[in-house]
Amino acid sequence: MKLTVKFKILPTKEQEQYLKETLNEYISTVNNIVQSMINNRHIKLTSKDIKANLPSAVKNQAIQDAKSVYRKYKKTNNLPILKKPVCIWNNQNYKINDCLSFPVLIDGKSQRIKVKMLLSDYQKQQLNNKLGSLRISKKSGKWIAQIAVEVIEKQNNNENIMGIDLGLKVPAVAVTSNGKTKFFGNGRQNKYIRRKYKTLRQKLGKAKKLKKIKQIADKEQRWMKDQDHKISRQIVNFAIENNVSNIRLENLTNIRNTARTSRKNEKNLHTWSFYRLAKFIEYKANLEGIKVEYVNPEYTSQKCPYCGELNKARDRKYVCKICEFSTHRDRLGAMNIMKAPVVDGVA
Template sequence: MGALRITKKSNKYIAQISVEKVSHIVKGDVVMGVDLGLKVPAVAVTDSGKTFFFGNGRQNKYVKRKYKAKRKKLGKAKKLKVIKKLDDKEQRWMTDQDHKVSREIINFAVNNNVSDIRLEKLTNIRNTARTSRKNEKNLHTWSFYRLAQFIEYKALLKGIKVEYVDPKYTSQICPECKKLNKARDRKYKCSCGFKTHRDRVGAINIINAPVVDGKSLLA
């Protein structure tokens, strides 16, 4: 604590110092579920039903395709150093997107007096995530863990508690009658009459899912 570190990157010097920030715990019982995905990076729903969709999945996939095409051309030319720089640039872009989305989520939570944010436990999310075959490559190159980590530390700075829940059936259980249904495209519809966006269903069910201890680094 209080240690100073100076580093040099791209001919620029960066000074970093560690400080302690005291956070006041938010009082209340407003819970918010957050569902992470590809087409919609994050969907947040409060226990009163307030909902917000965060990020731009189409933009994310477009940028990743662009970098992939560039790497393919460079690979044929065997420009390995340039490829490495391009990889670093893409990772910086992805990290920046996660920072922006996580910041927006926390702002939404603060504005709605949320005291507890719940996320799915990340173990094996790549095996259970709801995605099509054409999105499998994007699924394996996107860091769900990093986004969850950003949400967690930003929440703690605001005094908001973060919990992780069992992700089993969160995308299938009807929030009204508890019947299991599989969504078609982005729409979820149950025979009881309940219908909404499929990712919103996940966020609603995350609010009421069993809380589990710990989180995996695998995602």
């Protein structure tokens, strides 16, 4: 399984200048190579054929990226022009120890620079796996490194299943086949943060501070993404604690049309990424050898898991009119998701 480890790097002012020059030269070189391939109709190139202020190893990588762009051009006949400064080194041309070390061109010669990194314990752990290419770019004034890693998935031979219901007031509810239930996240906090940023954007809009509005939007998205990471990690840890082998989630194709929400929560529904949270759960679960399946969400909020009767919940409480089974509405959803048919087959 392939993952991308994304982390900040802290270049000195001198190193930052080298990086700016390298990234701009790299993207310009890729565009020039693609244009040359189109004009000359051949893609057999070596680093000796490329005139650019880049180390030979980086030139070779630029050729590979240009070939990829050229192949896309041949399929679509649309020429993509790369604009965002970026540079890529293959796994043989960079090293990770206490610092991130990679070659750049300094005074016409290829020299390695060692740049400080900010790594979490989780990131350090992932970088112990087989490493792929290194990609460096600059976003919102910060230098970002991304490294592709090949992770070996664990084997899981347990038989317990866990259903997860995603929502707004309660971001996630999990129910396991061995009878455990847990609620994750704080819907009220999420709603408060979104309302806070919305009010701030309106004030900045009236003041015509457009650049500041973009910065605020980026900050809000980072906060939301961080919440999804934390919730998905807690869910997978809960699955591990309960020896779960399969996690079941709703098929999210039409969740924005079918999710249970009031008119006042409609805007929140369209700003919260159910899909991203589901994908975070999926890839973290897969790393632990836990299979993730998607099920048909039909009647999961109404069907009694014991007698099958359809009932509508009142507020947050569900009560079956036939067998009088009662529970939290979102817990009911997780129970039914756990038992529902898998989208591509029968559970």
